[in-house]
Every structure is written in C-alpha cells, then in structure tokens.
Amino acid sequence: xxxxxxxQLNGTSAQLDxxxxxxxxxxxxxxxxxxxxxxxxxxxxGACVIHVDGKSVKxxxxxxxxVDGKSVxxxxxxxxxxxxDMHPMQQAFKQHHGLQCGxxxxxxxxxAIDLVNHNPDPDEKQIREWLEGNICRCTGYHNIxxxxxxxxxxxxxx
Amino acid sequence: xxxxxIGEAVARREDYRFLTGQGKYVDDINLFxxxxxxxxxxxxxxxxxxxxxxxxxxxxxGVVAIYTSEDFSGAGGVPCGWQVNNKDxxxxxxxKHPILAEGKVRHVGDPVALVIAxxxxxxxxxxxxxxxxxxxxxxxxxxxxxxxPDSAVIHDEVGSNLCFDWELGDKAATEAAxxxxxxxxxxxxxxxxxxxxxxxxxxAIGDYDSSTGxxxxxxxxxxxxxxxxxxxxxxxxxxxxxxxxxAPDVGGGFGSKIYHYAEEAMMTWAAGQxxxxxxxxxxxxxxxxxxAHGRDHVTHVELALDENGKFLALRCNTLANMGAYxxxxxxxxxxxxxATLLAGQYTTPVIYCEIKAVFTNTVPVDAxxxxxxxxxxxxxxxxVDVAAREMxxxxxxxxxxxxxxxxxxxxxxxxxxxxxTGNYEATLDQAMEAADYSGFEARKREAAARxxxxxxxxxxxxxxxxxxxxxxxxxxxxxxxxxxxATVRVNPTGSVTVLTGSHxxxxxxxxxxxxVVSDMLGIDYDAVDIVHGDTAKVPFGMGTYGSxxxxxxxxxxYRSVEKVISKAKKIAAHLMEADVSDIEFENGEFxxxxxxxxxxxxxxxxxxxxxxxxxxxxxxxxxxxxxxYDPANFTYPAGTYICEVEIDPETGVVEVMxxxxxxxxxxxxxxxxVEGQVHGGLAQGIGQALLERCVYDEQGxxxxxxxxxxxxxxxxxxxxFSVDTTVTACTHNPLGVKGCGEAGAIGSPPAIINAVVNxxxxxxxxxxxxxxxxxxxxxxxSNGRG
Ligand code: FES
Ligand code: FES
Numbered sequence: 001x002x003x004x005x006x007x008q009l010n011g012t013s014a015q016l017d018x019x020x021x022x023x024x025x026x027x028x029x030x031x032x033x034x035x036x037x038x039x040x041x042x043x044x045x046g047a048c049v050i051h052v053d054g055k056s057v058k059x060x061x062x063x064x065x066x067v068d069g070k071s072v073x074x075x076x077x078x079x080x081x082x083x084x085d086m087h088p089m090q091q092a093f094k095q096h097h098g099l100q101c102g103x104x105x106x107x108x109x110x111x112a113i114d115l116v117n118h119n120p121d122p123d124e125k126q127i128r129e130w131l132e133g134n135i136c137r138c139t140g141y142h143n144i145x146x147x148x149x150x151x152x153x154x155x156x157x158x
Numbered sequence: 159x160x161x162x163x164i165g166e167a168v169a170r171r172e173d174y175r176f177l178t179g180q181g182k183y184v185d186d187i188n189l190f191x192x193x194x195x196x197x198x199x200x201x202x203x204x205x206x207x208x209x210x211x212x213x214x215x216x217x218x219x220g221v222v223a224i225y226t227s228e229d230f231s232g233a234g235g236v237p238c239g240w241q242v243n244n245k246d247x248x249x250x251x252x253x254k255h256p257i258l259a260e261g262k263v264r265h266v267g268d269p270v271a272l273v274i275a276x277x278x279x280x281x282x283x284x285x286x287x288x289x290x291x292x293x294x295x296x297x298x299x300x301x302x303x304x305x306x307p308d309s310a311v312i313h314d315e316v317g318s319n320l321c322f323d324w325e326l327g328d329k330a331a332t333e334a335a336x337x338x339x340x341x342x343x344x345x346x347x348x349x350x351x352x353x354x355x356x357x358x359x360x361x362a363i364g365d366y367d368s369s370t371g372x373x374x375x376x377x378x379x380x381x382x383x384x385x386x387x388x389x390x391x392x393x394x395x396x397x398x399x400x401x402x403x404x405a406p407d408v409g410g411g412f413g414s415k416i417y418h419y420a421e422e423a424m425m426t427w428a429a430g431q432x433x434x435x436x437x438x439x440x441x442x443x444x445x446x447x448x449x450a451h452g453r454d455h456v457t458h459v460e461l462a463l464d465e466n467g468k469f470l471a472l473r474c475n476t477l478a479n480m481g482a483y484x485x486x487x488x489x490x491x492x493x494x495x496x497a498t499l500l501a502g503q504y505t506t507p508v509i510y511c512e513i514k515a516v517f518t519n520t521v522p523v524d525a526x527x528x529x530x531x532x533x534x535x536x537x538x539x540x541x542v543d544v545a546a547r548e549m550x551x552x553x554x555x556x557x558x559x560x561x562x563x564x565x566x567x568x569x570x571x572x573x574x575x576x577x578x579t580g581n582y583e584a585t586l587d588q589a590m591e592a593a594d595y596s597g598f599e600a601r602k603r604e605a606a607a608r609x610x611x612x613x614x615x616x617x618x619x620x621x622x623x624x625x626x627x628x629x630x631x632x633x634x635x636x637x638x639x640x641x642x643x644a645t646v647r648v649n650p651t652g653s654v655t656v657l658t659g660s661h662x663x664x665x666x667x668x669x670x671x672x673x674v675v676s677d678m679l680g681i682d683y684d685a686v687d688i689v690h691g692d693t694a695k696v697p698f699g700m701g702t703y704g705s706x707x708x709x710x711x712x713x714x715x716y717r718s719v720e721k722v723i724s725k726a727k728k729i730a731a732h733l734m735e736a737d738v739s740d741i742e743f744e745n746g747e748f749x750x751x752x753x754x755x756x757x758x759x760x761x762x763x764x765x766x767x768x769x770x771x772x773x774x775x776x777x778x779x780x781x782x783x784x785x786x787y788d789p790a791n792f793t794y795p796a797g798t799y800i801c802e803v804e805i806d807p808e809t810g811v812v813e814v815m816x817x818x819x820x821x822x823x824x825x826x827x828x829x830x831x832v833e834g835q836v837h838g839g840l841a842q843g844i845g846q847a848l849l850e851r852c853v854y855d856e857q858g859x860x861x862x863x864x865x866x867x868x869x870x871x872x873x874x875x876x877x878x879f880s881v882d883t884t885v886t887a888c889t890h891n892p893l894g895v896k897g898c899g900e901a902g903a904i905g906s907p908p909a910i911i912n913a914v915v916n917x918x919x920x921x922x923x924x925x926x927x928x929x930x931x932x933x934x935x936x937x938x939x940s941n942g943r944g
Contacts, residue, residue: 019279034186035179037409039357040442044865047357075179086177094173097834101664102176103357103409109177124878131873135865137357137410138664140841140902141873143834 005068009033010077018064024050027064028074035075035106039135046134049107050074056114058133075106078113088154089113089147098147100138108134108144116152124149162673162683164893167830170669172662181407184361184376189435192363193222195425196281197438198271198288199447200263203297203519203858204310207261207290210271215287220280223432224288225272225424227258233427236420237392238484239384241635242322242493242515250322250515253313255483255522257393257420257427263292264312264482265519266860267447272424274436297519297858301456301477304518312482312517321480321515322489326497326573327473332510335471339462343545349533350928351454351479351852352845353868354526356663358409359440360449362422364429372400375426379405380415380661381701384638386693388418388486394427398693401426405691408663412842413525414449415663416703417486421448446863451852452526454479455492455533461541467551469506469560474537478515481522487703488524489515494634495530495622495704501571502538503582503618503796504560509572519858525703527842527903531621539617539908543915544924553912554590557618558583568889575622577794578889580822582618585884586798589616589820592882593800601802611805612815613917619905620796623897624709626789641788642706643698644714646675646722648781650767652760653685656718659699660711661691664838665899666831667707671715673827674893678719680746681759697784705795705897708827713891714787720892721783726762729781732773733757733765793888793896797821799840799909805917810936812848812914818880819905824888824896832898836881839902845871846903847910848929869929918942 006015009031018027025048028036036059039047048059051073078087089109092098099105108131115122115130122130127148128141136144162168175181212224236255243249254260259270271288275281298304298312304319312319336342363376373396379385382403389403390396408415421438428436440448459474478492497511542560546553561582562569569577590596598614605612625631628639645657656675660667672686679686689695702711723743730748731738740751746759765772766781801817819836826832849869853861862868887894907928914930915923921942926934 029186033179034183035181037183037358038185039359040865042442042864042866044870045357045442075177079178086174090177093177094169097170097830099173099176100666100834100838101356101358101410102172102181102407103183105176106179125874128873128876135357135870135872137355137412137842137870138838139834140837140839140871140879141876142837142878145873145878 003065005065007067007069008071010073016064020065022064023060024062024064024067025059028059033074033076037103037106039103044135046107046111047104049110049134051110051114056111075109088158089151092147092151092154096143096147096150098139098144104134104136108136112148112151115148116155120152120156122152163677164673164827166673166828168669168673168828170666172666172668183358183407183409184363184378185439187363187376189363189365192435192437193274193276193432194278194281195428195436195438196273196278196285197269197421198273198285200259200266200268200270202263202292202294203266203299204295204312205263205292206295207259207263207270207292209291211289212271215273215284218280218284218287220276221284222274222276225428227256227260230257233257233423234393236418237388238489239388239486239637240490241637242324242489244323245325250489251316251320252484253316257423265521266858267521268482269420272428274428274432299518299520299854299856299858301479301516301518304516305514312519319517321484321517324493324513325511327510328508328572329510331508332471332473335508336460336462339470340465341463341549343461343541343548345541345544345925346458347537347540347925348927349453349455349457349536350846352452352526352850353446353852354412354414354449354452355870356410356412356414359442359445360415360419360421361439362425363435363437364425365435366429366433368433372402373426373430374402374404375422376404376406377422378408378415380408380411380663380703381699382661382691382693383659383699384701385418385422389423389426393423402694405661408661411663412527413452413529413703416701417450417524443864446868447521447860450485450522450524451481452523453533454523457537459537459541461545463545463549467549467556467559469504471508472500472506473510474500475512478513479520479523480515480517481520482517483522485522485524488522490635491525491530496534498573498575499531499534499620499622500538500573502535503562503620505562507572520854527839528900529704531900532904532907535617535619535904536908539619540911543912554586554595554616558586576791578791579886580794580796581884581886582796585796585820585822586618588882588884589798589800589818592820592880593816593818595800605804611807611917612802613913614800614802615909615911615913615916616798616800617905617908617912618798619901620794621900621904622792622794623705624789624793625704625706626710626792628788638700639788640700641786642700642710642714643784643786644711644718645697645782645784646715646718648722648763650764652681652763654679654681656686656688656715657696658688658690658711658715659696659701660707661702665702665707666828670708670827670831671712674712674715675719679759680744705899708893708895709793709888709891709897710787710789712893712895713789714785716892717785717787718783721785722781725777726781728773728777729762729765730757733762733771790890793824793891795821795823795896795898795901797901797905799905801909801913803910803913803917805914805935807939810932810939812930812935814844814877814910817877819902820882820884821898821901822884822886823898824885825894826883833881835898836902837879839900840879840906841871841876843903843906844876844910846928847907849875851929
C-alpha cells in the first residue's frame with residue numbers, strides 16, 4: 001500500500017509517496033539524499049545514521065512512514081545555519097583525516113554530533129563506546145576518535 | 159600560503175564531497191529508464207541443477223526478463239589473470255567459471271539466474287517464484303579432505319580438487335641444512351579465512367547506446383581498465399572502443415574489488431539485450447557469499463638454527479584454498495606473492511616451499527590487503543618467535559642476529575627476489591625505543607598485581623609492493639603487464655589535468671598526486687586536478703592494488719611531468735632566444751642560466767597552445783605527455799611492530815594495550831595520509847588476529863554471512879596507535895617511494911599472536927591459532943592450569 005507522508009527534511013518540507021513497507025533509508029536515497037548510505041542488511045554498520053527530531057537513528061531500522069510529521073536531518077543538511085562551509089564536526093573530520101573512502105563517514109559524523117549533544121566533552125573511551133555501532137573498515141578509528149574529540153571542542157566553542 | 163609540496167601533511171581535497179554527502183558511489187547513480195536486477199543464488203554448496211522453472215516468475219508484476227546459463231552460451235567464462243605451473247611444468251587446472259551456473263552449483267551464493275524487473279523489489283519477488291530443482295551432492299569443504307581420493311570432485315573435467323602443486327627454492331640444499339642443524343623449530347598454523355568487507359557493497363550498472371553500439375559499465379572497481387580488458391575480450395566480446403568502464407567514488411576495496419565479477423558481465427550484457435540500463439547492488443549478505451574471500455592457508459613450517467641462533471634454513475608446506483573457481487589473481491597469491499617473501503628480513507641462506515592449491519565448495523579466494531605477504535610474514539614471525547623461546551634468546555635479539563645488513567643491499571634472497579635497500583635494525587631500534595621494550599617487565603608486574611596477564615610481541619615484516627617488472631611477472635605467469643600509465647595535460651592557461659590509471663578508493667590520490675605534480679612544476683596545488691577511474695578519460699591503466707599507486711602510478715606521473723618540462727624548456731628557449739641547454743627550470747619559472755631572463759610556466763603553456771611565436775619546424779604545438787612506467791623491480795617496505803596485550807584469566811578476553819608501528823616506506827609524499835593507511839591496515843590485521851574468521855560448516859553453509867556473525871573490528875575493540883617511520887629511499891623509482899597501503903595488515907597479526915602467546919607463557923602455550931577469541935584463550939588457560 002502506498003502512503004503519503006510529509007516531514008521536514010533538512011529544514012524544508014517534503015512530501016513523499018512511499019510503500020508502507022519501505023525502509024526510511026531507501027526512501028531518502030530515492031528522494032535524492034544519497035549521502036545516507038547502506039552498508040548492511042542487519043542494522044549493524046551505522047552507514048545509514050541520520051537524525052530524527054535531533055536524535056541519531058539508523059535509518060535502516062525505521063520505516064519511511066514513521067517519520068510522518070517529524071523532522072529529519074541527513075548529512076546534506078548539516079551545513080545549514082553554519083557560519084563555515086561545514087559543520088565543526090565535518091571540519092574536524094577533514095582536519096584529522098578521519099575518513100578515507102568516505103562511505104561510513106556520513107553515518108559517523110551524524111553519530112558523533114549526537115554524542116556531543118549528549119556529552120559535550122567525551123573522552124576517548126566514551127567516544128569509542130558510542131561509535132561501537134558505526135563500522136569503518138578504512139581508518140582503524142584512530143583518526144576518527146581524534147576528530148570527534150576536536151569536533152566536540154569546536155562545537156563547545158560555537 | 160598553506161604548504162602543499164612533497165612531504166607536507168596536506169588535508170585531503172576529496173574530503174569535502176564525502177563529508178557533505180556529495181560523494182558519487184555507484185549505487186548513488188540512477189539512469190533514465192533503468193531496470194533493476196536480482197540474482198538468484200545457490201543455497202547449496204554443491205548440487206546439480208535438474209531444472210529451472212521460470213514460468214510463474216515471468217508472469218509476476220514488473221518482470222522484464224529472466225536469464226539463465228543458456229542465455230549466456232555465447233559468452234566466455236570469468237577469466238583468471240594468472241597461470242601457475244605445477245612442479246613438473248604442466249599448467250594448473252583451470253576449470254571454467256561460468257557467468258551463471260551451468261548444470262551444477264559449486265558454492266553457496268553461486269549465481270544461477272538473473273531476474274530483471276522495473277523495481278528491485280519486483281525483481282526480488284519474482285526471484286522467489288523461480289522453482290529450481292537441485293540434487294545435493296557431497297561437498298568438499300576442508301582442504302585436506304578435498305585432496306583425498308574419496309572426496310567429492312568439484313570440477314568433473316579436472317578429476318580431482320587439486321588446482322596446482324608448486325614449489326620454490328632448493329629442496330636438496332634445504333634438506334641438507336636441516337640435517338646439520340643445531341636446533342629445529344616446527345610449527346603448524348592456520349591463516350584464517352577472512353572477508354574483505356569494504357563498507358560499500360559491490361554494485362554495477364550496465365548501459366547500452368543503440369545509436370553508437372557503445373556499452374558503459376558503472377562498477378565498484380579498483381581497476382576499471384582491467385575490467386574493460388577482461389570482460390570485453392574474454393567474456394562478452396565487446397571491442398574496447400565500444401566499452402567504457404567507469405568506477406566513480408568507490409567505498410573501499412582492500413583487494414576484493416580488483417577482480418572481474420560475473421555480475422559486471424551480467425549487467426553489461428543485459429543492458430545490450432534490453433536496450434535499457436540495468437542496475438544491481440549487493441546486499442551485505444550477498445557480498446559475504448559473492449565477494450572473493452582472503453587468506454585461508456594451512457601451513458607446516460620448520461626453521462633450522464645453529465647454536466648461536468643463526469637461521470640455517472626454512473621450509474614450509476602450505477595448502478591454499480582457491481574456493482570453487484579461480485578468481486582473477488588467485489593463483490599468484492600463495493605462490494609469487496607469498497613464497498617469494500619467505501626470507502623476510504633475514505639472511506636465511508636456503509629456503510624451500512611447497513604449495514598445493516585446492517578447490518573447495520566455497521566462495522573463490524583471492525588477494526585481500528597484503529595478499530600472500532601477510533601469510534608469509536605470519537609463518538616466519540611466528541616460527542622465529544617460537545624458536546627464540548625454545549632457545550631462550552630474546553625475540554628481538556634473535557631477529558637482530560639474522561637481519562640482512564645495510565651494506566648487503568642489493569640483496570638476492572634464495573626465493574627469487576632482489577631487495578634493493580633497507581635498514582632493518584634502524585626500524586627495530588626505533589620501535590623498541592618507542593614501545594619502551596626494556597620497560598615491559600615492570601608493566602607486566604603491575605598488570606599481574608591487577609590480576610591481568612600481560613604479554614609483549616613483536617614482528618619484523620617485509621613486503622614486496624609495486625609488483626613488476628612486466629617481463630618478469632609475465633615469465634611468472636601474469637597474463638598482463640604491470641606497468642602504470644599517466645597523462646599530464648597542461649591546459650592553455652597553465653592549469654594541469656592529470657589522467658592516471660591508479661584508482662583511488664580511500665587512498666587520497668587526488669591530493670597526493672596533486673602534491674607531486676604541483677611541487678615538480680612549481681605551480682599552485684589548486685591548479686592541478688587528478689582524474690581517474692574512467693576508461694573514457696584515462697588512456698589506460700592497471701589500477702590500484704599491492705600498494706602500487708605511488709610507486710608505479712606516481713612514477714608514471716613523474717615521468718610525464720619530466721617530459722612536459724623537457725618540451726617546455728624548448729619552448730622557453732625559443733621565447734627567450736636562448737639555447738635549450740642554457741634553460742633552467744625552477745619554482746615554476748624558466749630561466750636562461752647566468753642571465754636575469756625568465757619566463758613563467760603559464761606563459762610557456764599559453765605559447766604551446768597559441769603558437770604564434772613558436773619553433774613550429776622543430777616542435778608540435780600543445781603540452782601534454784603520456785608515460786607508461788614499468789618499474790625495474792618491486793619495492794620493499796619493511797618495519798617492526800611491537801604490541802602489548804593484557805589477558806583477563808577469568809574470561810580469556812584479550813585487550814590490546816598498546817601498539818607501535820615503525821615502517822620504512824621510503825620517501826613520503828603526505829605523512830598524514832600514510833599514517834592513516836597504517837592505522838587502517840593495523841585495524842584489519844588486529845581484526846584477523848583477534849576477531850575475524852570466515853566459517854563454513856561441513857555442509858558448506860556459510861555460518862558467518864552477516865555482521866551478526868562475522869566479527870568486524872569496532873571502535874571499542876582497538877587502541878589508539880603509535881606510528882613512526884624510518885627512511886631508506888627506494889633506489890629504482892624516481893620518487894624513492896615504496897608504498898604503504900598493506901603494511902599494517904601484514905605486520906600486525908604475528909605481533910598480536912606473539913604477544914598473546916607471551917602473555918600465556920606460564921600456561922605452557924606455544925601457539926594459538928587466529929583469531930585468539932576469548933573462548934580459545936580461555937581453553938588454553940584451563941588446559942595450562944592442568
Ligand atoms: S545500513 Fe543501517 S546499520 Fe547498516
Ligand atoms: S572511511 Fe571507508 S569505511 Fe570508513
């Protein structure tokens with residue numbers, strides 16, 4: 001069955017017709033938000049992490065119909081309202097070489113921002129534990145941890 | 159101004175698009191009127207196909223076409239790119255690898271039918287309605303059992319499951335050395351089967367333009383030109399000028415995206431049949447059963463030593479799993495990328511190695527980060543460590559006694575390679591200092607006070623990168639050359655476009671290569687663009703694998719820049735009415751030696767394209783040069799890794815407390831990127847040592863087919879790393895570089911296992927197979943407690 005949903009997507013209103021069984025990540029990607037990636041089929045990898053009403057979720061664990069009336073932010077929406085071209089967390093990832101192939105990166109950044117929203121000054125252990133649901137095969141996490149620490153500091157200073 | 163030259167840690171220019179969600183991976187591409195494919199795969203490891211009934215499925219909503227093997231009768235099989243010969247000189251067994259299974263399935267995941275529909279969901283639904291009647295056959299899963307005469311035979315035309323039986327080294331001399339040895343250390347070990355698992359699953363889109371007869375394949379590949387060559391020439395019979403292969407942003411590869419896969423041929427062919435684009439994207443569980451796997455060796459190794467601990471001889475015997483079919487590089491991994499590295503960093507005078515490659519009812523096995531070299535390093539560095547313990551010599555000291563010395567280079571090993579340069583003691587010293595090797599006993603006591611067993615382990619690895627030269631690899635069985643190609647195009651207004659055959663899928667070539675070119679030309683870094691991944695743009699290329707990009711691809715770029723400068727000097731000489739031998743090029747300016755006459759690079763570029771004042775009788779206009787760089791030798795990065803682990807004796811959990819890597823990569827272009835490559839390699843190597851293992855049950859069912867069962871290293875499994883480098887510049891390429899992509903994955907597994915065994919030294923443990931999971935460690939602990 002097809003259902004019409006309307007929600008805020010990166011600050012603008014979006015109307016989509018979706019199958020009632022369609023996963024949110026697929027609906028977003030079909031709508032053109034291809035910055036949100038699919039890395040697995042068991043909700044393990046975190047490549048699909050976005051924010052729904054400001055909280056990080058794996059968008060492969062939600063149905064598209066569940067965001068009706070809600071506010072969704074994807075990696076493409078992060079730069080909005082930022083003075084710089086990129087959100088401080090994005091800048092920190094670049095500065096500390098926290099990405100290589102870039103495939104896990106949108107999910108990593110979205111998770112990291114939610115961590116800092118909860119815990120403005122996380123230590124290494126807290127960062128590693130929080131990011132346990134985001135797999136990166138390229139970086140060995142070392143530079144991601146550095147980036148998140150510095151990104152948190154920059155977010156505190158904003 | 160930001161420093162952007164060779165040796166600077168320039169932040170990557172590719173990051174902005176990835177960080178803002180603007181990367182373009184294959185699955186992000188959607189073409190007008192595109193249909194979607196779903197592939198029906200075998201649920202059995204080994205079975206005959208009695209019948210395929212697609213009638214009901216063909217009536218399902220949205221179905222466009224359903225294809226089975228008969229439809230591909232005009233196509234060739236998936237080719238293998240490397241031929242290894244048996245001991246007696248006869249060629250290896252090379253059974254056909256069909257695009258879709260012909261009469262028989264040989265591994266779980268073997269493709270049987272291709273369903274194409276308007277949407278992916280419709281294709282998937284229809285796939286479930288296809289009725290396939292199978293008769294299950296006994297499978298051959300375990301390598302040893304697969305070689306027994308009573309084993310099921312996977313390829314009837316081969317008659318057994320032996321792919322090849324190969325040897326390297328002087329058998330008689332090795333045996334003689336063992337007879338005279340003071341001490342012999344023996345070890346049986348398993349190099350565990352792994353799944354590469356780049357985070358982006360494989361995907362492919364075929365497209366066909368009936369007005370021109372041109373095909374385009376969008377694919378997740380590390381080497382689009384190689385795919386064009388293999389698929390065009392051997393599978394689909396499409397001439398290269400009618401076939402474009404484009405690998406846009408690719409989300410990691412680690413080897414698994416080198417190979418030509420059947421899905422690429424299916425999509426390209428189907429697009430031609432249907433005259434519309436056809437797209438396929440793997441689900442992760444599909445990747446687990448269709449991407450080439452890595453490692454999977456079973457080895458017996460022996461090391462002979464004299465009374466001072468000098469290595470006298472090494473011999474080993476390995477079974478190497480090929481899986482059900484030969485993947486593109488598979489035969490060269492246990493042979494030319496493995497046996498040739500068995501000297502390691504040591505002066506072992508004689509070495510003999512036998513390799514039997516075995517077909518099993520499992521996914522094909524091929525190169526995974528390091529490819530053969532991790533297996534070689536693991537067996538050497540494990541047996542050396544055991545020998546050190548048996549002879550009661552400190553493991554670092556034993557290695558030091560056997561190092562090839564700096565004045566011995568170039569050094570001919572007994573296993574066919576010539577190392578050009580190195581200083582192994584320098585890397586060992588640096589690592590021991592950084593890891594505070596001498597302070598270990600104090601840390602061990604402190605850990606013991608907390609109830610933890612602390613262990614230290616080191617490994618000294620060597621690898622051979624930038625596999626070459628073409629005439630040598632040709633003699634060793636490679637069916638292609640292994641050079642690299644670069645075009646440096648100076649545009650009329652002085653900006654530069656570089657077309658390279660090296661593909662970047664995380665390595666940051668767009669940054670590193672631009673650093674090299676802008677530095678050499680003395681122009682702005684932002685004036686240099688790097689183009690890769692598209693056969694329609696880049697003249698040719700062999701692609702990215704074996705840590706070859708900077709050493710081979712970078713050298714090709716270097717050569718082309720040299721040619722550009724040489725031609726530009728002639729133009730500058732004409733402009734300044736000087737003799738070309740008096741022209742010097744420095745910081746982006748051409749000068750007449752001994753005068754103050756100068757002309758800028760941009761002026762020369764413009765003159766080349768607007769040749770009003772130009773030596774037309776001597777030179778063609780334009781400023782663009784292409785090089786095919788075929789290296790004279792491999793490069794030989796080497797290093798020492800030292801780590802410490804703590805084991806909880808109650809649970810068997812191993813925690814990596816510290817990890818230091820000292821590597822000699824030769825000259826370094828971008829140290830930030832190099833460190834990142836080491837980190838990533840370490841994570842994969844530590845993953846192999848502690849977490850990862852691909853498991854088939856006796857029936858050939860893949861037990862580790864998702865991230866629920868296959869244990870990927872996560873952020874909280876790993877420590878932060880300490881990394882440093884020493885430098886001996888490569889002697890035979892112009893940049894003096896060696897490559898850094900695989901080192902971390904090569905050197906780290908034995909360092910970890912050596913540390914784990916060291917931690918268990920009071921429990922009578924001499925070896926533990928990877929991965930050292932809590933259960934395995936706990937079993938060793940309880941056995942050792944008696
Ligand atoms: S795609 Fe959502 S967790 Fe992997
Ligand atoms: S950057 Fe490639 S998976 Fe994280």
